[in-house]
Amino acid sequence: MASTNGNGTVVLALPRGRILTEVLPVLKRAGIEPEAEFNDSNSRRLIFGTNRPGLNVIRVRSFDVATYVAFGAAQIGVAGSDVLMEFEYPEIYAPLDLGIGRCHMAVAEPGEMVATDDPTRWSHVRVATKYPNITKRHFAARGVQAECINLSGAMELAPNLGLCRRIVDLVSTGSTLRANGLVEVERIAEVSSRLAVNRAALKTRPDEMRALIESFRAAIHG
Amino acid sequence: MNDTLRKALLPSGLSDTLMPDAAFEADMIELMLGAFAAWGYERVKPPLVEFEASLLDGPGGAIAAQMFRVMDPVSDRMMAIRADITPQVARIATSRLRNAARPLRLSYAGPVLQVKGTELKPEREITQVGIELIGSTALAADAEVIAATADALRSVGIAEPSFDLTMPNLVPLVCAAMKLDAETAAHARTALDRKDAGALQALTGLTASQRTVLAGMLSAAGSAESCVGALQAAKLGSAAEALVRDLGTVVSHVRSALPDLRLTVDPVEFRGLEYQTGISFTVFSRGVTEELGRGGRYPLASGETATGATLFMGSVLQGVPARAATRSLYLPFGTTAAQAARARAEGWTTRAALESDASSRSAAAAQGCTHILEGGAPRPLPSRT
Numbered sequence: 001m002a003s004t005n006g007n008g009t010v011v012l013a014l015p016r017g018r019i020l021t022e023v024l025p026v027l028k029r030a031g032i033e034p035e036a037e038f039n040d041s042n043s044r045r046l047i048f049g050t051n052r053p054g055l056n057v058i059r060v061r062s063f064d065v066a067t068y069v070a071f072g073a074a075q076i077g078v079a080g081s082d083v084l085m086e087f088e089y090p091e092i093y094a095p096l097d098l099g100i101g102r103c104h105m106a107v108a109e110p111g112e113m114v115a116t117d118d119p120t121r122w123s124h125v126r127v128a129t130k131y132p133n134i135t136k137r138h139f140a141a142r143g144v145q146a147e148c149i150n151l152s153g154a155m156e157l158a159p160n161l162g163l164c165r166r167i168v169d170l171v172s173t174g175s176t177l178r179a180n181g182l183v184e185v186e187r188i189a190e191v192s193s194r195l196a197v198n199r200a201a202l203k204t205r206p207d208e209m210r211a212l213i214e215s216f217r218a219a220i221h222g
Numbered sequence: 223m224n225d226t227l228r229k230a231l232l233p234s235g236l237s238d239t240l241m242p243d244a245a246f247e248a249d250m251i252e253l254m255l256g257a258f259a260a261w262g263y264e265r266v267k268p269p270l271v272e273f274e275a276s277l278l279d280g281p282g283g284a285i286a287a288q289m290f291r292v293m294d295p296v297s298d299r300m301m302a303i304r305a306d307i308t309p310q311v312a313r314i315a316t317s318r319l320r321n322a323a324r325p326l327r328l329s330y331a332g333p334v335l336q337v338k339g340t341e342l343k344p345e346r347e348i349t350q351v352g353i354e355l356i357g358s359t360a361l362a363a364d365a366e367v368i369a370a371t372a373d374a375l376r377s378v379g380i381a382e383p384s385f386d387l388t389m390p391n392l393v394p395l396v397c398a399a400m401k402l403d404a405e406t407a408a409h410a411r412t413a414l415d416r417k418d419a420g421a422l423q424a425l426t427g428l429t430a431s432q433r434t435v436l437a438g439m440l441s442a443a444g445s446a447e448s449c450v451g452a453l454q455a456a457k458l459g460s461a462a463e464a465l466v467r468d469l470g471t472v473v474s475h476v477r478s479a480l481p482d483l484r485l486t487v488d489p490v491e492f493r494g495l496e497y498q499t500g501i502s503f504t505v506f507s508r509g510v511t512e513e514l515g516r517g518g519r520y521p522l523a524s525g526e527t528a529t530g531a532t533l534f535m536g537s538v539l540q541g542v543p544a545r546a547a548t549r550s551l552y553l554p555f556g557t558t559a560a561q562a563a564r565a566r567a568e569g570w571t572t573r574a575a576l577e578s579d580a581s582s583r584s585a586a587a588a589q590g591c592t593h594i595l596e597g598g599a600p601r602p603l604p605s606r607t
Binding site: 200 | 340444445
């Protein structure tokens with residue numbers, strides 16, 4: 001394993017997939033350029049060097065960015081505020097809103113249900129989601145117990161196939177919901193990508209970490 | 223698998239500490255208590271379980287949800303297992319030691335039990351080592367606790383601990399001076415604690431200048447001197463400004479005692495320190511992803527004030543350099559009691575054969591010995607790799 005702690009390298013965790021294409025221009029403006037092989041999607045490597053000595057980048061699933069940063073395996077990362085909200089790791093600081101990957105999180109249900117449903121009478125709902133913690137907190141705040149069915153994708157299928165009536169998921173344009181006959185009934189939170197920083201790393205290497213944060217700040221404001 | 227192994231399963235967050243770790247941990251605890259003793263801190267030993275009402279008094283209220291309860295069949299009263307030793311030492315200081323001269327310096331070490339671990343720190347049994355300095359309002363007391371804690375960490379080989387100074391009360395005082403309503407203040411406090419600049423920007427109910435002050439406090443976090451400078455330049459309201467002056471005094475006290483100590487200030491952090499009032503601190507060390515310990519000032523039920531520090535052995539041990547394996551001497555069957563006693567008197571750890579074995583050398587290796595007594599003298603065994 002590469003030295004990722006102590007006096008060694010700083011590891012920057014980046015989310016694979018859709019967000020990555022939005023992150024790369026920000027990285028470039030921040031003066032961080034991963035080695036060429038990073039952009040080769042056929043590469044089997046998981047950890048890559050950059051033009052900055054002592055800074056490596058890794059590509060992981062977006063949910064795993066938060067885990068790597070929380071445990072200090074990566075000192076810094078780019079994570080959606082949805083992921084940070086779901087885990088609420090006290091060891092993660094989110095000092096910067098990168099303003100990319102914007103969407104929102106919402107409750108949706110089949111269009112025909114909306115007409116007859118009276119949410120004020122609920123005591124219990126069953127929801128398909130990959131955000132069970134956020135979902136439970138959201139409904140608990142108004143006295144409703146949410147029983148979550150954990151799915152990791154294609155949430156919109158669940159109501160149509162009778163798995164359960166409601167879903168909690170990210171919505172960007174709403175076209176996937178519409179295509180599956182679902183209607184957004186409640187907005188839970190606005191979502192965007194944040195710079196996530198490990199607390200112990202910020203405390204024990206303050207100058208190094210703050211310089212990194214500042215280069216990201218300059219990249220999004222500059 | 224057989225029944226014996228199934229019974230080895232322990233409840234989550236609990237573990238057996240085996241050799242050589244158990245002895246190592248005990249040695250490290252003694253070293254740290256020794257360092258505290260050198261600063262005049264005397265050891266006390268409260269019980270593992272107390273009446274719930276006593277543990278909840280004073281600083282104990284903040285961790286009520288972390289305590290296991292058990293009914294005492296003798297008194298018919300509810301007892302609780304301690305989740306933190308500080309409230310017990312505070313109780314001792316204000317009751318049995320109420321007539322002892324102030325300032326009172328006490329130290330302690332022992333296990334505590336907590337109801338829930340976290341994903342990051344799943345341990346539910348935690349060994350705490352700490353000190354309390356009771357009955358002095360002087361800022362020199364805050365500085366002494368930091369310096370003594372740094373000494374204790376050095377005594378176990380953590381050469382470069384990092385102390386992050388916080389003021390759990392600062393953000394509430396600033397919010398009060400701004401006359402924020404309770405809900406806005408609570409949201410602001412959470413956003414600042416998480417260093418969530420996005421959430422702070424999105425927060426409604428703040429004027430532009432208030433947002434600038436809070437965002438300025440957030441970005442001031444960093445090395446101690448520059449942060450104190452930035453805070454002193456900000457308009458925070460008179461109560462908060464007095465706290466910042468205290469912070470500046472503590473920083474200069476600590477600096478003059480320990481010029482090389484890594485010292486940072488985080489003006490917006492308050493997590494888990496609800497009962498603390500003045501200057502608090504969190505201890506980190508490079509390469510350890512958890513806090514090594516915490517400390518700070520808190521009020522006692524008697525109206526006195528105290529400051530103290532608690533180190534968590536599990537985290538401390540992650541930062542302690544490994545110790546070389548101890549040498550041990552195999553005593554083949556037939557070694558006389560006098561020979562064995564002489565070897566031990568010379569400082570050897572001995573392991574004696576209890577019955578004759580086919581090969582003393584292989585038995586010695588199986589016992590993990592580094593040497594064997596042959597021809598009346600210790601001879602090194604080939605080291606196993």
